[in-house]
Amino acid sequence: MKKRKVKYTDKSIGKIKIVDDFLPQPKDLVLKEETTKITISLTKSSIEFFKNEAEKHHTNYQTMIRTLIDKYASRYA
Numbered sequence: 001m002k003k004r005k006v007k008y009t010d011k012s013i014g015k016i017k018i019v020d021d022f023l024p025q026p027k028d029l030v031l032k033e034e035t036t037k038i039t040i041s042l043t044k045s046s047i048e049f050f051k052n053e054a055e056k057h058h059t060n061y062q063t064m065i066r067t068l069i070d071k072y073a074s075r076y077a
Contacts, residue, residue, distance in 0.1 A: 035066070
């Protein structure tokens with residue numbers, strides 16, 4: 001495999017597009033609250049919906065349900 005040679009220049013390299021900072025701050029990566037395990041009965045169709053969506057987004061369906069409930073609770077708190 002041939003190694004590419006890096007070419008340095010003092011010339012303009014074209015238009016530069018500045019993108020918004022999309023990374024979360026370190027404080028946002030810390031769990032905010034403790035979780036408590038509960039038992040809940042949900043309809044089969046709801047569970048299938050969340051499982052399908054979780055698979056599409058490469059996450060856990062329980063996490064999606066927990067996030068939904070957290071957002072709902074914080075909206076009406």
